[in-house]
Amino acid sequence: MSILRVILICAAGLVVTVAVIGAIVVFALPGGVGPHRLPDAQGPSTPLARFATAAPVTAAAVPAGPALSALADPNWVATTAKKTGIPSRALSAYAGVAISFESRECGIGWNTLAGIGEIESRHGTIFGGRIAANGTATPAIFGVPLDGGAVANIPDSDQGTIDGDANIDRAVGPMQLIPEAWRNWHADGNADGVQDPQNIDDATLAAAGYLCRAGGKALNTESGWRQAVLAYNGSQQYLDDVIRYSTGYAADVASSP
Numbered sequence: 001m002s003i004l005r006v007i008l009i010c011a012a013g014l015v016v017t018v019a020v021i022g023a024i025v026v027f028a029l030p031g032g033v034g035p036h037r038l039p040d041a042q043g044p045s046t047p048l049a050r051f052a053t054a055a056p057v058t059a060a061a062v063p064a065g066p067a068l069s070a071l072a073d074p075n076w077v078a079t080t081a082k083k084t085g086i087p088s089r090a091l092s093a094y095a096g097v098a099i100s101f102e103s104r105e106c107g108i109g110w111n112t113l114a115g116i117g118e119i120e121s122r123h124g125t126i127f128g129g130r131i132a133a134n135g136t137a138t139p140a141i142f143g144v145p146l147d148g149g150a151v152a153n154i155p156d157s158d159q160g161t162i163d164g165d166a167n168i169d170r171a172v173g174p175m176q177l178i179p180e181a182w183r184n185w186h187a188d189g190n191a192d193g194v195q196d197p198q199n200i201d202d203a204t205l206a207a208a209g210y211l212c213r214a215g216g217k218a219l220n221t222e223s224g225w226r227q228a229v230l231a232y233n234g235s236q237q238y239l240d241d242v243i244r245y246s247t248g249y250a251a252d253v254a255s256s257p
Helices: 074-084 088-100 110-121 179-185 200-214 222-232 236-254
Strands: 003-009 015-021
Touching: 074 088, 074 236, 088 110, 088 200, 110 200, 110 222, 110 236, 179 200, 200 222, 222 236
Parallel strands: none
Antiparallel strands: 003 015
């Protein structure tokens, strides 16, 4: 079952992406300017890669705790955050989840998770927010009401328990999952005994599980990677943007200091 996204362009040039399962939606083109964030009308200056392979990550010799975010080497996180501009707390979540998947037949990389996290919520910083030390988005991130029209019509399915809206469903958290998606892929990535879609450790682990399943556990191949990302969002523009961000982050790390 695929997950699609409705993208709402905001006045500041940022985007809020809303996850929708099994719905036909209208897509707007995401904007964004930065190291790998060329305006969509301009396009990349070099030919776009076909997919993004997993970028290397250094594991901590001794994890500082049970959370997946503790699996990545702190020095690697600090250096990579500086090179890529990804907030270190978000980066440690992407890297830790990727490390935890290394023993599985999947091939998902931290850079792919970061590419999606960038588009979905600017790594939890959209609208001036941030990811707190415990991994939770502050303030909480909620998408637009999915009440039809330019977006899909998804009646309330959780009585507002997950998305805070008892009238209609909304996407939630830094990886923008709707209540149904969260119920299917809920996870506890920071080992605190609570499964919270607003927590980047939990949300990233849930997203990775979905992506690996959708990509046939073969994200180290072009077909598997593209299949996974298109299942997360059926837009060709979204796929191109994830490729651009994911390959760009990998290139940043590979470059000299």
